[in-house]
Amino acid sequence: MTVTLAADSGRLPEYPMELDSAQSQRVERLLAGTVISLHDHPIRLPDPLTAETWKLHSGQSADVFGGDAIVRSGLNVVLASALAEPDQRRLLSWAAAMRPQLLGPELSGAESLALAMRGEGSAVLLALEDLGSIGTDLVGIEELYRAGFRSAGLVYNTGNALGGGLGQSTDGGLTEPGRRAVAMLNDLHMLVDLSHVGDRTSIEAAALSTAPVVISHAGARSLWPSARMKPDDVLRAVADTGGVIGIEAAPGSTRVSADTTHDLDAVMAHVEYVAELVGVDHVGLGPDTFFGDHTQLYSAAGWSPQPVPGYERLALPDYVAGMENPAEAPRNAASWLVRRGWSDADIAKVLGANAARVLESVLR
Template sequence: MTVKQYDGYRSFQYLTPGKHYRSYPLPQSDRYRNTYEIKLSETEERIFDTIQKYYPIVSLRDHGFIVPKNPDDIIPYCRQLHTEFDYEGLARSGIDVIFENFMDGISIISSLNGLKWNDVIMTLGIRFCDIAKQDTVYLAKTFKDIQEAKITNRVAILPSLEAASILENEVDRVDVLYGLGVRCMGITYNAANTLGSGLTEKFDGGLTKFGRKVVERMNVLGMVIDISHCGDQTSLDIIEASKTPVMITHAGARKVWDSPRMKPDEVLLACAERGGIIGVCAAPNTTLSSKNPNDHTIESVMEHLEYLIDLVGIDHVGLGPDTFFGDHVALQHAFDDMLSLHESHGNQDYETPSFVEGLENPTEAMSNMIKWMIKKNYKIQEIEKIVGGNALRILQYILS
């Protein structure tokens, strides 16, 4: 596995824990344990090494965020600025470019309801400060910046936001976010906002007048529009209104797993027909499969990938695992009510998995997805498109 340059830096090591901020116990060595090893033959290993060495690998959604070891610490941990970022884990991931939202949806510094302007700006500022103190990851603002990742053996972070709720009714805030480096933004999260309906709303009124202003401004500035958490009609309206391709950075197919969090064929096809891309998600309780409803593994996740390839074509799919370090399910439980997570996952009668086998964190997720495709005899040219080529095509168009 390719390992990016890493000098041992830990989050906020320029500060003193206990004096400048409160530290919480974090998971240690198990953050990097690959619990699901996909064994490759010598020939397959050479293919894997070739892909990692020569082809850009893009995660449409992943996180360096570390969940505290004790579930009871999650809320107080997220109420402070100093949540920790795993530079070593990302260095081990082999990923070149990551759409990273810095967990803006759970930034609850001043409000337990989250998604507030001041909280998100503070979260971005403190994370950017921490990033400036190390050399493993860097902030990418242009397509040229993104291209530097493979060349310099670092990880390019494309600053993103989960939802545009923080705009309230101020369209000029889009410009402010762009000026701060944000290059991708979701329109809604699970609930409705001033732009449109989220995917848990019973009635989807579509993209609002203000939402159309925001789409137009994002197009003008050169910011990627993400509809992963939008309601179906809102998604269709955004795709139609946008002059540039729209991304579904982390989702799956509703025909494979019937839940609001997955996208119906109509939305998937519309996204692809306008040049967009769908990234396959691997967060717990999302991309399950009706074939194995109680067993969330890499197999069920990749069932979504293969369905999407058959539906929209290989030029319009990518990978957006949406993983981080530590107990993902514990964090879901901590923020369930605030973010309507259970509603977004649907009401099927299934046993909640404690993790996704083979796709627990960024260190193992992308590598295992690539290995899975190699074992399934995907051609190297096909893998190249899925792991980065398709995403880079759109990024070159929007960010250049």
């Protein structure tokens, strides 16, 4: 059976921004600058997406990168994440299959980044949701680095040998292997990502790191009481390293109320909140999107998003209007900020200048 893949454009109606001519010109100028996604899954999902098509795709097919749409979007750099995967061999195989699609010539992360910053193509750097696949064998981090990964989450929701995850009732903080893992990531010039990490472990990892750290895809818990969002002290801890918080748009994540739709307005409310809390120099975009039906992926793959206390029965939206895929997210974010009255300088920081500063500092 051949699995049909979702289109990388035109799958859903365009989000209506209703810009006037001057605003549209500002958006185009901004998109001609540095535009970076700190976290996306820029692959084409099966369409239709069912348990059967997902099983077939996962077992028989390599992921297909939506490269044409990325180039059209204005994105210079995308940190393309593997799905959470406990099997090291599968991660290494995924990287081997993706690298020819993503990177072209064999370049270091820094070399790809430098080319993209000069406007010479789009750099797509491989990233990891977490390091659960290595267990306590830190040699596995070096394997992942050699495979092309340049950013790594320490821990996924359920925690691992390195520290506590955001889904655990108790977060015991960084373990000794976790402390050594942070040091190794620093030494390898890999980005330390705290997106799925528990609060205590996040603060300890940020304090330990000798390089800026990131939350590549999350939002503010003060706006939405999900463990998947980050409390103010964690957001400040990341900013104190010189790092960046990428605001995500996975369905059901960056809400602001159970009574409102999860859409572009809700996502950008988290951008504004984080900018006000820690400064505009420490906020960016990490939409955490696919080309295809993200909401249906949860059902097809048998995954359950982290429940929100008091809102367990709140249904996921069919999609996040205005932030549905990796290609539309930066344009609509820029348009929203223009309409909101942000300055070009501050919009440029959110779109990519902040992330570029961190990537240029960390990658070698």
